[in-house]
Amino acid sequence: MGNTNKILLAVEDSEASMKAVAYVAEMVQGREAIHICLFHALPPIPPRLLEYGGTEDPQNEQALHTELKSAQTEWIEKAKDAVQPVMTRARAILEDHGVSQSQISTHFSHTIHKLDIVQEILNAAKQSECGTVVVGRHRLPFVQDFFHHHTGEGLVEQAQELAVWVVG
Numbered sequence: 001m002g003n004t005n006k007i008l009l010a011v012e013d014s015e016a017s018m019k020a021v022a023y024v025a026e027m028v029q030g031r032e033a034i035h036i037c038l039f040h041a042l043p044p045i046p047p048r049l050l051e052y053g054g055t056e057d058p059q060n061e062q063a064l065h066t067e068l069k070s071a072q073t074e075w076i077e078k079a080k081d082a083v084q085p086v087m088t089r090a091r092a093i094l095e096d097h098g099v100s101q102s103q104i105s106t107h108f109s110h111t112i113h114k115l116d117i118v119q120e121i122l123n124a125a126k127q128s129e130c131g132t133v134v135v136g137r138h139r140l141p142f143v144q145d146f147f148h149h150h151t152g153e154g155l156v157e158q159a160q161e162l163a164v165w166v167v168g
Contacts, residue, residue: 004163006035008107008130010121010151013086016136020167021090024134025097035103037128038090041120042079042110049075076110083108118154125162133159137168 009024011017028034049072052064091104107128109120125133135152152166 003035003129004131005033006037006128006130007132007134008037008039008121008125008128009090010039010041010133010135011086011090012040012136013083014136016168017086018089018093018136020134020136020165021093023165023167025094025099028099029097032103034099035105036094036099037124037130038087038104038106039121039124040083040087040106040108041117042076042083042108044111045072045075076108079110080108117151118158121151121155122158122162130162132163132165134165134167137166 007024007028009021011021024036028036049068052068087106091101094104095101105128107124109124111120121133121135124130133155135155137150137152150166152164155162155164156166
């Protein structure tokens with residue numbers, strides 16, 4: 001079982017996500033032996049940055065490979081910068097409730113394939129040795145809600161040896 005004092009808090013730019021942040025902030029207020037890992041799944045790397053045409057010249061091949069890796073790194077850094085205001089807001093909510101900066105870390109997932117957000121969250125929780133995962137639940141109109149599979153539901157179904165909080 002993961003560490004019950006470590007919480008992975010999935011964060012995105014949504015009201016539901018910020019509600020989950022506020023909920024966690026209230027739940028951990030005054031607890032010093034707690035660590036919160038703010039998690040955000042970046043969008044998939046664009047296909048144009050996944051591979052290049054290749055060449056028969058080994059030196060040119062290496063240069064193209066290096067150039068591609070550099071472009072991927074640059075894209076990831078820009079994606080992280082774009083979500084930074086959301087992460088800053090989440091940190092501020094936690095800090096306003098007495099969670100110190102040293103109790104908060106951030107984790108970004110960046111995959112080259114189509115995201116399976118549930119698996120990304122579970123992998124991040126395992127990697128960060130978290131015992132609890134928290135996500136916000138988006139409110140949808142009844143008809144959409146009936147046919148939509150929520151991330152929280154997927155986490156509850158797939159999580160093993162983890163507590164899952166779905167904040168709605």
